[in-house]
Structure formats: structure tokens, C-alpha cells
Amino acid sequence: MSPLKNLTIKSFHEGLVAKKFSALEATQAFFEHIKESDKSIGAYLSLNEENAIKESEKVDLALAKGEDLGPLAGVPMAIKDNILIKNLPATAGSRSLEGYLASYDAGVITKLKKERAIFLGKTNLDEFAMGSSTENSGFHLTRNPHDPERVPGGSSGGSVAAVASDQAVAALGSDTGGSIRQPAGFCGVVGLKTTYGSVSRSGLIAMASSLDQIGPITKTVEDAAVLFKAIAGGDQMDSTNAGFGYGDELTSLNLNEVRSLKIGVPDEYFADGLEEGVKVALQKTIDDLKSLRITFKKISLPHTKYALSVYYVIMPAEVSSNLARFDCIRYSRIKNSAEGVSNVKDIYFKHRGDGFGAETKRRIILGTFVLSSGYYDAYYEKAQRVRSLIKNDFDEAFGEVDVILTPVSPTRAFKIGERVSDPLSMYLSDILTIPANLAGLPAISIPVRTREPYSRDNLPIGFQLIGKHFREADILGLGQIYEKMCR
Numbered sequence: 001m002s003p004l005k006n007l008t009i010k011s012f013h014e015g016l017v018a019k020k021f022s023a024l025e026a027t028q029a030f031f032e033h034i035k036e037s038d039k040s041i042g043a044y045l046s047l048n049e050e051n052a053i054k055e056s057e058k059v060d061l062a063l064a065k066g067e068d069l070g071p072l073a074g075v076p077m078a079i080k081d082n083i084l085i086k087n088l089p090a091t092a093g094s095r096s097l098e099g100y101l102a103s104y105d106a107g108v109i110t111k112l113k114k115e116r117a118i119f120l121g122k123t124n125l126d127e128f129a130m131g132s133s134t135e136n137s138g139f140h141l142t143r144n145p146h147d148p149e150r151v152p153g154g155s156s157g158g159s160v161a162a163v164a165s166d167q168a169v170a171a172l173g174s175d176t177g178g179s180i181r182q183p184a185g186f187c188g189v190v191g192l193k194t195t196y197g198s199v200s201r202s203g204l205i206a207m208a209s210s211l212d213q214i215g216p217i218t219k220t221v222e223d224a225a226v227l228f229k230a231i232a233g234g235d236q237m238d239s240t241n242a243g244f245g246y247g248d249e250l251t252s253l254n255l256n257e258v259r260s261l262k263i264g265v266p267d268e269y270f271a272d273g274l275e276e277g278v279k280v281a282l283q284k285t286i287d288d289l290k291s292l293r294i295t296f297k298k299i300s301l302p303h304t305k306y307a308l309s310v311y312y313v314i315m316p317a318e319v320s321s322n323l324a325r326f327d328c329i330r331y332s333r334i335k336n337s338a339e340g341v342s343n344v345k346d347i348y349f350k351h352r353g354d355g356f357g358a359e360t361k362r363r364i365i366l367g368t369f370v371l372s373s374g375y376y377d378a379y380y381e382k383a384q385r386v387r388s389l390i391k392n393d394f395d396e397a398f399g400e401v402d403v404i405l406t407p408v409s410p411t412r413a414f415k416i417g418e419r420v421s422d423p424l425s426m427y428l429s430d431i432l433t434i435p436a437n438l439a440g441l442p443a444i445s446i447p448v449r450t451r452e453p454y455s456r457d458n459l460p461i462g463f464q465l466i467g468k469h470f471r472e473a474d475i476l477g478l479g480q481i482y483e484k485m486c487r
Contacts, residue, residue, distance in 0.1 A: 004033055004166045009223040012169050013071045016063070023059035023074030027052050027118055030076045034120065034167045042142045043162040045081050046089045047121040052076070059116050071226050072115040078168035080159045081122035082129055083214065084203040085109050092205045093125040093155075095138040096355025100331050106203020107235040108172060108214050115230050120168055123158030127357045128323065129174055129207045131155050132182060132429045135420055136359045143416070144187055146459055150413040153183025153429075159217050160187045170227055171217040176207050177311055178408075178433025180215050181445035185408035185462025188447045190479070192216050192224045193433075195470050196440030197242035199228075200235035208318035209240070211311075211437045221446060221479035225250040228472060242470070249473040258477040259292060264299035264401030269432055275411045281448045281461040282407050288485065289405075289478075297401055301393040306386050307435040312427060313370050313383035314438075320367030323360070328352045362423070391439040398468050403475055407432055408445045408462035432464065442467045444475045449486035 015021055031049050038044055059074040079085060082092040084102035086109075091097045105113065112119075126136035134142040134157025142157045144150040145165040152161040156173030160183040163171050173180040175193040184191025192215045199214050206212060216227035229250045234243035265286065270279070290296060325331075328351040329344075356364070370379035397404065409429055419426040436443040445462040465475040 004029060006219065007166065007169055008219050009071060009075055009170055009226050010220070012075055013069075013073070016074050017069065023056040023063075023118065024053065026074065027056040027076055027120075030120055030167065037165055038167060040143065040148060041145055041161050041165050041167070042140050043078070043123055043158045043165065043167055044121045045091060045093070045124050045139055045158065048085075048088055048119050052118050052120055055116070055118050059118070062116070070115050072112065072117045072230055074116065074118055075169050076118045076120050077112070078120055078123045078159050078162040078171040079109070080125055080156050080171070080173045082125060082174060082205040083108065083172055084205070085119060085122070089122055090205065091122075091138070092129070093127045093137040093139065094326075094355065094357070094360065096326050096328060096352065097331055098138075102203075104203065107200030107237055108231040109203065111231050111233075123156075123162055123171065125158055126155035127360050128205065128319070129155040129176055129179055129212075130319070130359050130363055132178070132426050133414075133416075133419065134158060134183070135416065136357055138357055141416065144413050146188065147413065150415050150459070151186065153186035153413065155179040156191075156217065157183045160184055160189060160191065163187075163189050163217050163219060170219075170223055172214055172231070173217050174204055174207075174212055174214050175437065176211045177315065177437050178430040180217060181433050181443060181462070181464060182409050182430055184217060184445040185447075186413040186460065188460030188462075190218045190221050190224045190447070191445040192228055192472070192476075193436060193443045194228060194232070194472065195244075195442045197240055198232050198244055198442070198470060198472070200231075200238040200241050202235050202237035206322040208315040209322060210318060211315060213437075221444070221476055221483050222251070224444065225476045225480070228476070244470050246472070250476055253477055253480050255481065258474075258481050259294055261402040261474055261478060262295045262297055262400070263289065263478075264297050264397055264404045266299050266301045266304070266397070266404060266406060268301050268304040269406035273410050274407060277412065278407050278410065278461055282463055285448055285463045285482070286405065289482065292481065292485065299397045299401060299404070301390075301397060301435070303386065303389045303393050304435055307390055307438055308427065308431050310383045310386045310390065310438060311434045312366070313379050314387065316363040316367030317371050317380050318367065319363045320371060323364055326352075326355070328355055359423075387438050390435055394435075394439045394441060402468070402471075403478060404466040406464045406466065408464045409433070412459040412461060436466050441469060442472045442475060444479055446479050446482065449483070
């Protein structure tokens with residue numbers, strides 16, 4: 001078959017239909033590559049080889065019968081291990097769920113099974129998606145394919161590293177405060193955080209229910225559009241799903257319409273704290289887009305400075321509620337053993353305490369505090385009010401512009417261990433992605449395609465496009481234009 005390197009959804013589909021390779025050959029080649037290369041990357045937590053082989057054979061049989069195959073048929077994909085696939089492990093990166101097998105399919109998995117996508121395995125993440133480096137996994141480190149001494153970002157570091165190292169054609173991740181976009185920026189791939197309510201959250205192990213969204217991780221913006229179109233839409237199992245339908249506007253590019261979009265550049269996102277190389281790269285991106293006669297406008301999002309503080313009140317509060325169910329009884333690590341325990345209290349203190357990692361405990365404690373009697377009004381309620389102000393800033397800005405362009409992260413990928421002992425420094429790596437989650441807006445991380453003067457050690461840099469609610473077509477369209485001009 002064709003080399004795995006740089007294989008996209010589009011090129012895979014073209015090769016499959018042209019019978020340059022079979023789905024079975026492709027799947028087997030990916031597993032061979034994973035078993036060799038993942039020793040140094042650590043992208044996967046578990047593999048789904050037997051089922052994947054069977055499903056790929058079904059795709060080949062359908063092709064032989066002359067059936068019309070969609071663009072995702074046979075495509076080898078990686079799935080973040082907080083998204084449920086029936087009868088496969090679902091650890092959410094936590095020892096507290098070690099050995100647990102999912103009892104049903106997530107909404108997005110149901111949709112992808114109908115498209116005949118192939119699931120290679122479940123990928124590593126920060127425990128319960130709590131982290132920005134994938135160093136908080138209960139199992140092992142994941143390394144950045146561009147530099148194994150650096151983090152891939154988080155919490156969807158495993159999914160992003162799998163795509164960046166050609167261990168999957170595409171992947172799914174989840175984004176609560178930047179967990180798709182930040183690692184995508186660090187690893188040089190495309191990551192789409194979808195509008196809140198556009199993609200079903202059914203079967204996603206919840207971290208913060210008003211912020212979490214599932215989204216695509218791909219090698220191109222064009223691929224992100226194809227994958228998003230497949231997973232978007234209604235799901236009766238998710239009460240927060242808007243049931244909003246997307247059509248061909250995601251994948252059929254109208255250059256004149258895209259060029260008519262006005263892009264806003266907020267001063268607050270380019271303030272002190274950006275690495276010089278990131279500043280230069282973003283300016284180069286702006287200049288490239290201006291060369292297409294796209295209009296830019298300076299805007300202000302004044303409450304951006306409060307976003308990080310608001311997030312770290314609201315998110316832990318929701319974490320403390322959502323993680324209450326993981327008591328080591330219902331999803332037990334000790335299902336057939338009462339060894340060392342004599343009552344429920346002993347189970348909680350011995351097994352539940354051992355199952356959760358330090359960062360998870362930190363957020364549960366913080367969240368319980370801000371929701372406790374006497375502190376709810378002072379912290380949680382006030383944070384929700386400021387969240388409304390942040391959303392209003394975006395509403396006003398989108399009265400003047402169609403899309404907002406910003407950096408993804410203030411820095412490039414940092415070294416493993418560099419920020420583990422300093423939680424605040426770690427949290428700051430998401431400072432530019434969090435506002436979109438608070439406002440429920442779609443946002444995409446796209447690699448800056450020319451990196452020579454401003455990327456030390458050839459480390460990737462990403463830029464972010466933020467769109468209006470349910471206007472993924474705008475940011476995907478602009479991204480595709482940018483890709484085409486940089487080829």
C-alpha cells in the first residue's frame with residue numbers, strides 16, 4: 001500500500017477506491033507501525049486489533065460488491081480513552097477505571113460505525129482529561145513526535161501524537177479548555193473544538209459538562225471538515241445537543257464567500273507573555289491571509305484577562321460533581337475482592353484514594369470548596385456572572401467581524417517535567433484557548449505552515465481561528481484557503 005506518512009482521509013479514500021491498497025492491508029500496516037513506533041511515543045493505552053481487522057475485511061467486501069463507500073470507510077482512527085466504545089477499555093487515563101469495559105457506544109462512535117471507520121485503539125490522556133501535557137496520565141507518558149524530550153500537550157496528547165506520528169490517519173479528542181487545540185498546536189496537526197451542542201457528548205466521560213466537547217484531530221483542515229460533518233448533528237441521548245444540521249458548506253469551498261469574511265485580531269491575545277517566535281509566526285500568518293485581500297480589523301475582548309480565573313472556578317466545581325460517581329464500587333477496581341477492606345469507608349479511603357492522581361484530587365478539592373456553604377456566592381456564582389461578560393465580549397466583536405484570529409498557546413511545546421511542580425504555570429498554557437470554551441464557540445488550531453526563522457528546533461506553532469456559534473464553515477473555509485496557498 002501507499003506509505004503511511006502524511007496519509008490523509010482524502011488520500012486514503014482515493015487510494016482505497018482506486019484499489020491501490022485494501023482496507024485490510026492498511027489496517028495491518030498501521031498496527032505494524034504502531035507496535036514499532038509507539039514504544040518511543042506512548043500514544044496508545046490499548047489496541048483494538050482483532051475487531052479492527054474484522055471491520056476492515058467488511059469494508060473490502062463492500063467495495064468488492066460495488067457499494068458506494070463514504071469518505072471515512074476503512075479510515076484507521078484513534079479514539080481518546082474518555083470516549084466509550086462498547087466492550088473496549090475506557091480508563092479516562094485513570095487507575096480508578098483500570099479494567100473497566102464500556103457497556104455502550106458514545107454517540108460519535110455510533111455515527112462513525114455507520115461510516116465504517118476503523119478504530120485502531122484508545123489513546124492516552126491526562127487523567128479524566130485534567131491537564132495540559134499528558135503527564136498526568138495514570139499509566140504512562142506520551143512524548144511529542146517532533147521532540148521526545150517535550151510534551152505533546154494535553155489532555156488529548158495521545159490522540160494528537162498518534163496522528164502526528166502517522167499512527168492513525170485521524171483521531172477524536174475532547175476539548176474542555178483547549179485540550180484538542182493546544183496539543184494540536186504543539187504537535188503540528190489540525191484540531192477542531194466544535195460549537196457547544198453541535199456534537200453529541202453522550203458516552204464522553206464527563207469532566208466539566210458545560211464546557212466539554214468532542215472534536216476531530218486531523219492532518220489537514222479539509223479532513224477536519226469531513227470528520228466533523230460525520231460526527232455532528234442530533235442525538236436524543238444528549239440533552240445538551242442542539243440537533244443542528246450541517247451540510248455541504250463544510251466541505252465545498254466557495255472562495256469568494258470565504259474571502260468576504262472579515263477577521264478580527266484582539267489586542268488582548270497578543271499581550272506580554274507571548275514567545276517572540278510565536279509573535280513572528282502569527283504575524284506571518286496574518287500577512288499571508290492579507291495577501292489574499294482578506295480584511296482584518298483590530299478588536300477588543302476586555303474580559304479575556306478574567307477567563308483563566310473563571311475557568312478554574314467553574315471547571316473544578318463541575319469536576320467535583322461529575323467524579324462523585326467514580327467510587328471504586330460501581331466501576332470497581334476491586335470487583336471480586338474485598339481484600340483489605342471491611343466497610344464502605346475503607347473502600348473509599350484505601351481504593352478510591354489510590355485510584356485518583358494528584359491533579360484529579362486537587363481539582364476535586366478545589367471544586368468542592370467553591371461549591372460549599374458560604375463560598376458558592378463568592379466564587380461559583382460570581383464566576384458564572386463573569387463568564388456571561390466574556391460571552392458578551394464575543395457577541396459584540398462578532399457584530400463587527402466574522403472570525404477571530406489568535407495564537408493557540410503563548411509558547412511552543414515545553415519540556416517534560418518542566419511544569420509538573422508548578423500547577424499555575426501549567427494552567428497558563430491554556431490561557432488563549434479557554435475563552436472559546438466559556439463562550440461555547442467553535443475554534444480551530446491550524447499549523448503555521450512556514451516556520452524557518454521563528455521555530456527553534458523546528459517545533460510546530462499553531463494559530464487559532466474562532467467562529468460564531470454553529471459557523472464552523474467559516475473557520476474551516478478560511479483554514480482550507482490558508483492550506484491551499486501554503487502548498
